[in-house]
Amino acid sequence: MSSTSLPVTATPGSPASASHPFRAGFQRWFSRLDWFVLPLAGAVAVLALWYLSSATWAKDLPNPTRTWIASKPYIVEPFAKRGELDQGILRFTWLSLILVAKGYAIALVVGTPLGFLLGISPLFTRALDPIIQVLRPVSPLAWLPLGMILFGGWKGANVSELAALFTIALCAMWPTVLNTAVGVRAIPQDYMNVARVLKLSRWKTLTKVMIPATLPYMFTGFRLSLGIAWLVIVAAEMLTGRPGIGGFLWQQYNALIYEQIILCILTIGLVGFVLDRLMSVVERRFRSV
Amino acid sequence: MSAYAELFNLSKTFPSPQGERVIVRNFNLTIDAGEFVTLIGHSGCGKSTVLSMVAGLSSITAGGLILAGRELTGPGPDRGMVFQSPSLLPWLTAFENVMLGINQVFFTAPLYERQQIAEYYLSVVGLADCMHRRPRELSQGMRQRVGIARAFALKPKMLLLDEPFGMLDALTRYELQGVLLELWRKNRIATLMVTHDVDEALYLSDRVVCMTDGPAAEVGDIVPVHFPRPRDRASVMEHPDYDPLRERLIEFLEIHAHRRPSAVPGERSVALTA
Structure with a gap:
């Protein structure tokens, strides 16, 4: 069988x-x-x-072939400078990155200590949490005019740059603030007990225990903040007319030259992607410690 | 002659919606210089609360503490603490974890001397070859060895051990009890340990203090343990007094296990000091 x-x-x-x-x-x-x-x-x-x-339905949208032909000079000569608002795509990207770097640096320098204060002091949290929750969802488009008003009176200052930095810093700050605060609150009591038993000074407790314990959270905040800073750059450059990837996009739109808009969108997306990857590499390094 | 360490009328209460919640009431104990005292009792009876009050990590509601002639307020490195979880800082190596305390206590000594102290104690607990590893690269037992080295390296006036071997498997626990006993034999620091392991208490201590169940835990019974030192496990367990002592401790724990917390009499007469 x-x-x-x-x-x-x-x-x-x-x-x-x-x-x-x-x-x-x-x-x-x-x-x-x-x-x-x-x-x-x-x-x-x-x-x-x-x-x-x-x-078919979007007759004004240039098709991929026309986009490629019109974008080619900006890609094959990425660092060319033919005029203030007619430069190679990487040159524009570079200008934008510098502005983002400055605004992002301000966000971290202000946001990290603020997050620490919120994490350490329940009193501080109760006082500031409502206002933070209200300010956090405000769009960069809303902050920019306020920045213009704030710095408009400064003699000899580059008002549009200051307003752009103000906007980037203010919008990008929140993930750093909130993640740092969560990280400080999540420091295991065991670590704080070690600091107390050894009678570490306030400074040593901060540098030897609290900051290292919070670093993984801080870097998660830093990564999210960078993403927002890069998002905000386009809005900031659009409204201030500064040369950069977002300014270029807006200028081409106003000049009824639609071919390079897609190029700008793709570049912004790619740069944002690369920045996020870079930050997660750094973040993972600190997480594994 | 006064005792080296004295806990008098140590009490801990928490405010609660139903009025004061008494965790520990009038806890009295004296510890001689170089004496190893163990607190046993059921989980949650308040023995760890007593220890953390002595460590200064928990506030004292009433009563006080005297160590080597001075009243203690707040935590300090004069009491070496070994926690139940090793409580090592994960971003520092074993060596750096020990150095953190040494730098704090022996800040006047030159650096190489401080490093020698750390290396010495890490070697004594058997970590000579892996003192520059981070905690996550060490086994649970090795981490607790670092915790023991860290406590002894500070040359504390008193040693506080909060169920130091509670998270270890039986074999590792035996090993570390040996490590602890060896270090203690060399240094003879007055020690207060909390455990619920009766055999561990008998093997290590000079006296075993039994705590009644909380709320309002107090000293229930004090059992002197007179096995000759230096001890080894086999001869301790073969000692004719071992089984009767063990019986006495277990009986105490069983009686108090069956007592319902609500039935705690208000006043109980107990032997307060040895």
Whole structure:
């Protein structure tokens, strides 16, 4: 009985793969390359949608070919400077990055100590938490005019730059503030007991125990803050008309030259992605300690 | 002749919606210089509260503490503390963890002397080869060895051990009890340990203090343990007094385990000091 039933109940996969060697080979090939094939398929689908849209319902949208032709000079000569608002794409990116770096630095310098204070003092938290919760969701577009008013009276100052920095710093600060505060509150009591038993001074308790214990949280905040700072740059440059990737985008739109807008969007996205990756590498280093 | 360390009428109460909640009431105990005293009692009876009041980590509601002729207020490195969890700072190596306390206590000594102290104590607890590793690279037992080295390295006037081996497996616990006993034999620091392991209490201590169950825990019974030192586990367990003492401690714990907290009599006459 068993000898006759054996060939009938052979493993279910084997006759199929024997009769379709091509399919098995394709599956193996696909499983090795799907990391590449799937994203490519997604990109092609979006490109097709773009072509279709510009051909049908969005007549003003330049199709991918026209976009590429118009964008080429900005990509092949990324550092060219033909005029204040006509520069290579990386040169614009560089200008934007400098502005973001300054605003981001202000956000960290102000936000980290503020977060520490909030984490340490329940009194401080009760006093400031409501106002923080109200200010946090305010859009950069709303802060910028206020910055213009605040710094408008400063003689000889670059008002648009100060207003942009004010906006970036204010919008980007909150994740750092809130994550640092959470981190300080999450310091294990064991660590604080060690500090108390050893009678560490306030300064030593801060530098040897509290800051190292909070670092992973702080860097999560720093990463989120950087993402917001980069988001805000476009709005800040649009409204102030500063040269940069966002200023360029807005200027081309106003000049009815739509070809480079997509180029700007892609560049902003790519730079934001790279910044986030870089920060998560740093963040993971501190998390593993 | 006065005792080296004295806990008099130590009490702890918490305000609660139902009025004062008494955790520990009138806890009296004296510890001689170089004496090893163990507190046993059920989990949550308040024995750890007593210890953290002595450490200064928990505020004292009433009563007081005297150590080497001075009243204690607040925490300080004159009491070496070994916590139940090793409580090492994970971003520092074992060596740096020990150095943190040494730098605090021996700040007048030159750096190489301070480093020698740390290296000495880490070697004595058996970590000579891995003192520059971070806590996460060490086993639970090795981490607690660092905790013991950190406490002894400060040359404290008193040693406070809060269930130091409670989180370890039996084999590691035996090993570390040996490490602790060896260090203690060399340094003879007055020690107060909290545990609920009867065998551990008998093996290590000169006296075992049994605490009644909370709320309002007090000293219930004090059992002297006179096994000759230096001790080894086998000869302690073969000693004719071992089983009767063990019996006495377990009986005490069992009686108090069956007593309902609500049935605690207001006043109980107990032997307060040894």
